[in-house]
Amino acid sequence: MPHVSRLLVHPVKSLDPHPVDEVDINNGALRHDREYAIVDGNREFVNGKREPAIHRIRSEYDHETRTLSVREHGDDEWAEFRMDADRGELNAWLSDFFDYPVSVVRDASGGMPDDTTVDGPTVIAWETVEAAAAWFDDIGPEELLRRLRPNVVVEAGEAFWEDRLYADRDGVREFTIGDVSLRGHNPCQRCVVPTRDPDTGDETEGFRERFVTKREETLPDWANREWFDHYFRLMVNTSIPESEWGKTVAVGDELALGDVTAV
Template sequence: MPPTESATVERLSIYPIKSLDARSVDRVEIVTNGGLAGDREYVLFDEDGDYVNGKNDAQVHPISASYDGETARAESVTLSTPDSEPQQFELDSVDSDSSAALTDWLSEWFGYPVTLDRNREGGFPDDTAASGPTIISEATIETVAGWFDDIDAEGMRRRLRPNIVLSGVPAFWEDHLFADRDSRVRFSIGETDLFGVNPCQRCVVPSRDPDTGDEIEGFNETFIEQRRATMPDWSGGDWFNHDFRLMLNTGVPEASWGETIAVGDELTLGETVPADETPVPAE
């Protein structure tokens, strides 16, 4: 039977520069490819063309970033580290003088040259197939934080880096929003239609302190053990070839590009359909 709880958008977060800090917004538009406007709009590359991100370089974590702008798209970023005072950079163009100052600042911090790229329509999502917003419940964040000493819910949210946090539902409720690999779950948030695709496969980033990059010894093992022990009956399908999965990856049909998701919107669960009837193909 479908769940009877009322899931509501409690928090919306975008990450203007991929792998740096989040920006909380009250509402955000869906752009081309189903992503959120301004989310992962900018990305850093090294000389080999690889992402400069938390997965590849723990020096990302001590960078503090805050953003300004009247819309969801950030107009400027202020960066600092434990060794440097805050400095503001305009985010107007990847080939501007401000952009050069930003990459010079970052190159000095990392100790190697970095470049900045931008994609206004869809950004640089972690999952290029299921490129819609990621979703998790507040109860899930609180529960997973409780598996570890000295991590509170805010710290766990920063480690997991979701776009949408839901209230009004129990822990792991978002697992209702995916089925097996050949199926997709239809649902809507406000007027926006989405497809639930899969539980997100986690990387090394959640094991690291979001401010220092220090890793918790045995984090992955504890996470996997607890995830397996607390797995609800509604979770599963054939996605759990391992239990280091948490949070929902989504896809957004083209008909919903241009729609808006806002804090306070309710989630309405729909039917499960074959993947080949959706814009997100089966794996």
């Protein structure tokens, strides 16, 4: 059976992922995922889509103490901030890094995903990551995983297994992770973030073009082509019904496919 091999939450939107062994469902998302975000003076997100420099920030997060440690890539010294008591100092560190005023905001009710409609955890098979990394000469699977930024990584035994987790545009694929029921909606439309080096923010020349060509060539028979108006899509977007909120998913949980139901 396909099973969860990694669970990754991103405590601060667009900063580094934090691996966990188990996590509960909070208002349809993984608890702590995108709980914090960096915003500018107009309250607009400062994220990877609009700010390449954010890739140069390395971060670690301690959920027990709610402490964020940050440093610029290449530096050895970490700066530590308690997310409540030291928020002003953290804002100052980030503003100095970006060279314009920013602040950190919090939404503990379910995080701040880009897609506020299909806002469940994103899912990808590790075999898919390995296969897609092989499309590029200088990008390994671990680096590609950082570029793609999924929540749930599955060991499934075959590449592109996650393309089984959605149906056509009129339906959703029911599936379970352990005893948690989810709905698979669509293959994730990628933004500019995967095209950049996750350490420096530098654009990888020809990344999108190569990706699109190989994705079309390798699209499995079980993928619903109705979604592929373009082929810069990889990973699956999901939602979690309210009946499942408060349950827990864990590394090792098995995934099982269910029926297709109408939207």
